[in-house]
Amino acid sequence: MPSTSFNTDSNIFHKIDESAANDIINLGRIREIKPKGVLFEEGTPATHCFFIQDGHLKISKTDMDGNETIVRYANPGQITAAISIIQQQTYPATASAVDSATVIEWDKDSLLKAIHRIPQLAINIMGLMAARIGELQDRYQELNHERTDSRIAKALLRLVEQAGCQTKDGITIDFAIGRQDLASFAGTTQFTFSRTISKWEKQGWLLTGREQVTVVSIEDIVRVAEQT
Amino acid sequence: MPSTSFNTDSNIFHKIDESAANDIINLGRIREIKPKGVLFEEGTPATHCFFIQDGHLKISKTDMDGNETIVRYANPGQITAAISIIQQQTYPATASAVDSATVIEWDKDSLLKAIHRIPQLAINIMGLMAARIGELQDRYQELNHERTDSRIAKALLRLVEQAGCQTKDGITIDFAIGRQDLASFAGTTQFTFSRTISKWEKQGWLLTGREQVTVVSIEDIVRVAEQT
DNA sequence: CGCTCTATTGATAAACCTCAAATACAGTGG
C-alpha cells in the first residue's frame, strides 16, 4: 500500500505542464534500489541528483565512532542530493533505501540545462530545500532544548505524517523501521527509546512489534510532543 | 575592519554579469538596521527576502520557555529568508542585527520575476541553500553525538571562519558577542560555556573579555574540535 | 560612586547514556 500521492505544493513539477515535466523526467534514468541498498554515500563525489518516485530513503551521517545520525527520511515526490546540481562537491550524507525504492537519477548538467530552460523547476526545488531548512532548524532546536520524551513523540508524528498508513488499530509507519533507527531519528539511544515507548504502550497509546510501531492514540502523542 | 569581501563561489551574483546584477539589486530597497534591531520576526508573514551587504545578522528561534536557539549567523554576501521567494508562509526564525547592518530587501514578486529572467540567479541561491542544509546537518550531528567541549570549539571556529579578524594577539570575532549568545550558538548553557573557555584561557589558547573572544592558538582549538 | 548588565564560580541534582545481560522474535532447515 504505497503512499504515492505527492503533495502538489511541494512537488518539483508544480506549475510545470505535463509535456515539459515528461521532458525533464526523460532526461533522467530510472533506477531501482533494493531494501538496504545504498544510493549514494557520504564523502563520495556528488555527481547526480535524485527524484524519489516510490519508496523511502534514509538520509544519514555516520561519524568516526560509528554513531549514525538520521538527518531525515526522504519520501516519494521529494528530491535528494540537490547539492550536486550546484557545486562540484561530495555528498554530505548517505542515502539508503528502507524498502524497495525507485528513483529517477539526473546528472548535474542535464538538470542545469533543464533549469535554464524552465526556471520554474528551480523555484520548485528551492521550495523543497526551504522546507528542509525549516525542518532541520526545528529539529535542531528540539534537540537543543526539549526532553527525549517530546523528541520521541515528535519523531513518531513526523514519520506518521510522512509515511503514515491507516490500519484497523491505528496509524502505522509504511515501512519496517527498527528501534535503533527510530531512536537515531529522534536523537536518542535505542535504550531510552525502548523504555519510553514501552511506557506509552502500557498506557495504550501505541502498539509495538518487531521493526514496527502503530500509533493508537495520536492525541496523547501530540500532547507529549507539545509539553515542555 | 569589516570583512566585506564576498566569496565568489557562494555569491548570489556568481556568473551573472554586472549590468544584470545591478538590475537585480535595483529591484530591491536598501535598508539600514541598527545594532540589536530586528529585521524580521519568527511567525510573521514572510513577504521579503534579504541580501546582506554589510554587517552580521543573528538568525534565531525562541521557544515558549524563552530558550533561544541560534540557528546561524548570516554574513555579508549571503541571503536570508529565501523561503519567502517560494511559499506564502511565515518566517521560520527571527533575524536581528548584531552590529550595524545594511541589507537589500526584495519582495517576493520582484525576485520571482528576476529568476524567470535570469535562471542563474536561482542556481546561485540554491547553492547558498545547499550550503546551509549541509551546515545544519553537521551541527545537528554534532549536537547529537559530540561533547560540549568539541561543540564549543567548533562554534568558535565557525565564527572565526565567518567573521574572523586578525589582530596582534590572534583572531577575534568581528562583532561584539556575549557569552549567552556564544553558548546558544554552541548548543550549551552560558555556565558550561564560561567554565570551558576559562579553562582554555588558563591554557593560553584564548583571550577573553566582555562580549569578546580572541583565539590565540587555533591549533589547540581545532584539536579539541576534532576529538571525540 | 552607585547602578545595571555581564560573566564567573561553586554546589547540587537529574536526565540520559553506557554497559551487561536477559528475553522475545523471525526465519530456516531438519
Next chain:
DNA sequence: CCACTGTATTTGAGGTTTATCAATAGAGCG
C-alpha cells in the same frame, strides 16, 4: 512442527556529563 540461530528488543544497575540554581565578582556608564 520444532529446535536452532541470529537479530531485535527489553530491562536493570551504575556512572557521567551537563543543566540548574544561587551567589559573587567584574565592567562599563552616567
